[in-house]
Structures are given as C-alpha cells and as structure tokens.
Amino acid sequence: MTVPGVLTILLFFAVILLITKPFGGYLYRVYTGAPTFLDRLVRPAEAAVYRLTGVDPEQEMSWSTFLLALLVFNLAGLLLLYAVLRLQGFLPLNPRHYPGLSPDLAWNTAVSFATNTNWQAYSGEASLSYLSQLALVVQQFLSPLSGIAMLLAFLRGLTRRNASTLGNFWVDITRTLLWVALPIAGVAALVLVALGSPENFLPYVHVTTLAGSHQTIAQGPVAAMTSIMQLGDNGGGFFNANAAHPYAAPNAASLLFQLVLGFSVPAALTYTFGKWVGDTRQGWAVFAAMAILFLAGTFAAYHFELAGTPALHQLGINDQLGNLEGKEVRFGPALSTLFDTSTTAVSWGSTAAANDSFTPLGSLVLLFNLLTGEVIFGSWGVGLLGMLMYAILAVFIAGLMVGRTPEYLGKKIGAYEVKMAVLTIVVPTFVILGLTALALSTRAGLAGLGNPGAHGLSEALYAYASGVGNNGSAFGGLNAATPFYTWTVGLAMLIGRYPMYIPALAMAASLARKQAVPASAGTFPTHGWLFVVLLLGMVVVVSALDVFPVLSLGPLAEQFARTAGGAP
Numbered sequence: 001m002t003v004p005g006v007l008t009i010l011l012f013f014a015v016i017l018l019i020t021k022p023f024g025g026y027l028y029r030v031y032t033g034a035p036t037f038l039d040r041l042v043r044p045a046e047a048a049v050y051r052l053t054g055v056d057p058e059q060e061m062s063w064s065t066f067l068l069a070l071l072v073f074n075l076a077g078l079l080l081l082y083a084v085l086r087l088q089g090f091l092p093l094n095p096r097h098y099p100g101l102s103p104d105l106a107w108n109t110a111v112s113f114a115t116n117t118n119w120q121a122y123s124g125e126a127s128l129s130y131l132s133q134l135a136l137v138v139q140q141f142l143s144p145l146s147g148i149a150m151l152l153a154f155l156r157g158l159t160r161r162n163a164s165t166l167g168n169f170w171v172d173i174t175r176t177l178l179w180v181a182l183p184i185a186g187v188a189a190l191v192l193v194a195l196g197s198p199e200n201f202l203p204y205v206h207v208t209t210l211a212g213s214h215q216t217i218a219q220g221p222v223a224a225m226t227s228i229m230q231l232g233d234n235g236g237g238f239f240n241a242n243a244a245h246p247y248a249a250p251n252a253a254s255l256l257f258q259l260v261l262g263f264s265v266p267a268a269l270t271y272t273f274g275k276w277v278g279d280t281r282q283g284w285a286v287f288a289a290m291a292i293l294f295l296a297g298t299f300a301a302y303h304f305e306l307a308g309t310p311a312l313h314q315l316g317i318n319d320q321l322g323n324l325e326g327k328e329v330r331f332g333p334a335l336s337t338l339f340d341t342s343t344t345a346v347s348w349g350s351t352a353a354a355n356d357s358f359t360p361l362g363s364l365v366l367l368f369n370l371l372t373g374e375v376i377f378g379s380w381g382v383g384l385l386g387m388l389m390y391a392i393l394a395v396f397i398a399g400l401m402v403g404r405t406p407e408y409l410g411k412k413i414g415a416y417e418v419k420m421a422v423l424t425i426v427v428p429t430f431v432i433l434g435l436t437a438l439a440l441s442t443r444a445g446l447a448g449l450g451n452p453g454a455h456g457l458s459e460a461l462y463a464y465a466s467g468v469g470n471n472g473s474a475f476g477g478l479n480a481a482t483p484f485y486t487w488t489v490g491l492a493m494l495i496g497r498y499p500m501y502i503p504a505l506a507m508a509a510s511l512a513r514k515q516a517v518p519a520s521a522g523t524f525p526t527h528g529w530l531f532v533v534l535l536l537g538m539v540v541v542v543s544a545l546d547v548f549p550v551l552s553l554g555p556l557a558e559q560f561a562r563t564a565g566g567a568p
Helices: 003-032 039-053 063-086 103-114 130-159 169-194 222-231 252-276 280-306 310-314 332-345 360-371 382-402 415-440 443-447 453-468 483-497 501-512 529-563
Strands: 205-208 214-217
Touching (some): 003 280, 003 332, 039 169, 063 103, 063 169, 103 130, 103 483, 130 222, 130 252, 130 382, 169 252, 222 252, 252 280, 252 332, 280 332, 280 360, 280 382, 280 529, 332 360, 360 453, 360 529, 382 415, 382 501, 382 529, 415 443, 415 453, 415 483, 415 529, 443 483, 453 483, 453 529
Antiparallel strands (some): 205 214
16 A cells, blocks of 8 residues: 555544544534524524424424334425426426436436435436436435434434433424535535536537547536535435546545545534433444444555556556556545445445446455445444444343343343344345345346356345445446346335334334433443444454355455456
8 A cells, every 4th residue: 555545544534533523512412402503594494494394393203103204204205306307308407308217217216315325327417407406406405314313213212211202303304404414515515616516507518629529518516416415425426427527526625525525424423422322432432433444444445456456467567556447547546445435334325436347355345335234434324323233232242241131321222122133234134135136046137237257246236235225336337227227226225224214213212211220330331442342343243144155256256266367
C-alpha cells in the first residue's frame, strides 16, 4: 500500500470520528425534544405538518400500530412512484420524450427506492425524465426515515420500564425530515454545485468533439439528487456511472465530501445511542466494533487491488499502480477502493468504480460487507439496529459462559429476545442463498450472467446480497434488466426491508414491558474492549458460518484459478 493512499483512508476516518460526537449529540436533542439551533425555523413547520395530517404528536403507538403506520407510509410511496414511472411518457418535464418504463422495471425501481435500496436496472440519463428523477429524489428523502423510526422505537424499548408503547412513527419521521434530511441535503447540494456539479432543468447538450464525433451530454438536477442520495445512504444516482461520472463527482474533493455525507448519520447514531441509554461508553463500544470491521475491510481491499492481476504478472507486465480496470483514473485505486468499500459497509450502494472489475479478493471484501447484514455502520438506523441484534446475542453467549441470566443495558435477555435477534440475522442470509441457488439453477437466471464459472456465481450472489441488504450496487456483468432479475431482486428488496422489522419491533415491545435489573458483580460489562472483541467475534463467526461455503465457490475459487493461471 502507498503512503498517500493509507493517509487518505486515515484522514477520511479521522473526519468521521471528529463529527460523530457533535452530530450524534444534535440528533439526540432532535429526537428527545431538547432545544436546537433550528427550532425557531423548523418548529412552525412541524406544527403545520401535524395540523394538515391530523397527527396528535402526544399520542404514542403500540408496536403493532407503529409497524402498520410504517408499512402504510412506505406502500403509499411505492405506489405513487410506480404510477409516475409507468406514466412518464404522458407527464411533463420530459424533454427527451422518454416512454414509461415496462411494468416489471417500474415495479423493480419503485420497490428499490421505497426500500432505500436504490437498485437501478436501467440507465437514469437514458431512461428517465426530469419529473421521474425528481420523484426518485422525493423517495430518497422519505425512504431513510423508516430506518431511523425503527431504531428509535427499539431504543425506547431498551430504556423504558413497564411500558406498552414505543413512540409515534409520524413524529419520528417528521422530525427526521425537518431537522436532519432537508437542511443538510440543501446545504450539501449548494456545496456540490460549488464543486462543479450541475443543477438545472435544461435540455441535453449536443456537441461535436475534437475528434469530429457527435455526443449528447446529459444534465439536469444532478446536485440535488446527489446530495440526498449520499446523505440518505440511498446510492441511486442521476447517471448510470454514478459517482464515477464527472458531473456527479467532478473531483476528489467532491467524492470525499460525498463519503462524509454518507457516513455522517450512521456514525453519529452510535453516539446518539450512548446518550439515549445514559452511558456514552456504550455507543463508543459499538462504534469501535463497526470501525474495526470497516478499516480492516478497507485496507484489505486496497491491498488486493494494489497487488494487481496475476495474468499481467505472468506476461512480465509490471502494473505498479495496481488493478486499474474499472477504476476512475481521476481517483485511482486508493480513493476508488475507499469509496466502494465504504458504500458496501454503510450499505448505500453508490459506486466510484466498477465492482465487477475488482480483484476476486477485493470483491470478497465488498461481498462480506453486504453479507454481514448491513451492520458495519449501515444505513440510517438500520445498521445500528442490526449491530444491536448481534449485541443481544453477544450478551447471551457471555451469560452462558459465566452461568448467569444475560442482561443488556439493565434488561434481562430471555429466549424470546434471542429468537427474535436470530430471525433478524439469519433469515436474510437464507433468502440471499435461496434466490442465488434459484438463479443458478434456471435458464432465465443463467441467461443474465455475464461470466461463467466462479465469477458468474459472484455476480448472482452479489445481486441478491445487495437487494436483501438494501444496498443497490451490483456487478456490472449481470444483466439486471431481464424480467427474471427485476422480479426476483425486487422480491429480495422487499424481504430484506419489511419482514425483518417485525421481530425487531416485537423484541422492542418485549423489552419495554420489563423492569430494570440493577447491575451487580456478575453483570457482564458492555462498554469495554472485552465486549467489543466479543461483538466482533459474533459478527465474523456468524457471518462466516452462514456464507463461507458460497464465498469459497465464488471469489475464493476465482482467486485460486487466477493464481494457477486458469482465469484472467
């Protein structure tokens, strides 16, 4: 690894570390109703929203009512977006006169953006009108809100005593939208415009290049879409090339700024968690576990990408810059690898390089980030919620080792909580492996693969891991626009988002009904390095047991074949 590359990664992480506490404290004040500097501007808007919608902010919900409100909110957004995409050809702001999307592609896209996955089986600048792009932007604001609301409900379950309610879903999403998403995305869009991204509704530009050929240059509301797609951990961009496009990320400063946007809320929520439970050390312990997994994966992928390609080495070609295939040369291997490992760890799916062109071991890191269950920071609320499921299992294992009923943050963890945690962790993996097996055993599934053998397996596995993990990135060799993949990946996105909310909310309700258990000499501390190591072990061991066989047949087999000269 090069010194500049290592320093870039460490500098980026230092920025994330510096903003975690102040931003996390701000989020805590937002959700607990404490004063913030935006209150005078935003509180009247909040009150107006409640008046218009008829919401009583003082009325709390049971876990089942909370879940119903969440599902209704997301279903309404999905259906409205589907209608816009299907009727695109009849709607305004369509200077290229694009027709409506096909039923399967419109359904896939609507599900994708409603679930905060932003999987794109199409080329945005060559398929969608400006109105459709704006409809996607609306969902990029709304879809992350559900994850935050889920996390807040779970935190209330952890901290309340003898309670039967978990808060108000409508209040949670309103405060997130008004105090977090809109103001930060608005400022970020202005920064991106200053860094070179366009923001307009002008027709596409037709130019003649220096070589005499003709080219159509797409433009539009790029900065606004990019700001919220990165802040909200959405990933779905205006351009098919996503962050590698020179309008989406005109320079390295723009790309790093977008990375900070994507990490800001997930990292800050760990400190919010610590404040919420009354011990910030709890939040820092979770942050440490996430940070170790993230840095280990990033440096490993960077090392593998710099190692280059064995086929070139066998030809006597010294690729000193590493594997440049599929990399944006403006960013190079270090920044490209940092970006793509970040967006698979945080699970927002934006890309600055072609994941399909990573070395087999580099792509193994990307796959592992997805297959851990979106817990290495993860997207808004969902990543921390997933890591807390592993924390429940960790204290259960610790309790068994010391012969004591497990406790977490003053609540006894029983068989019911453990079963719910296992469901949220294991079921998504079964869905990923089941759909991958279906794709590799049917003609329709095999027809969409761009490569045979181990790499083809990785293409299908990555698609369903990305769908279930609500990530949205893909291996470019996969033809994701076929009906088979639009329907099955759409199904993966739905299962990866909503059914997993049921056991999480049910567990929160169970914890909320319990009394507090005073700490004693036998209580396993969950704020020190011993707990961090145990938590890391749970994530790595459970993930390895679930997915090591399929990774052995995919990227590991491809690496062995390349080393032996059997594959390029």
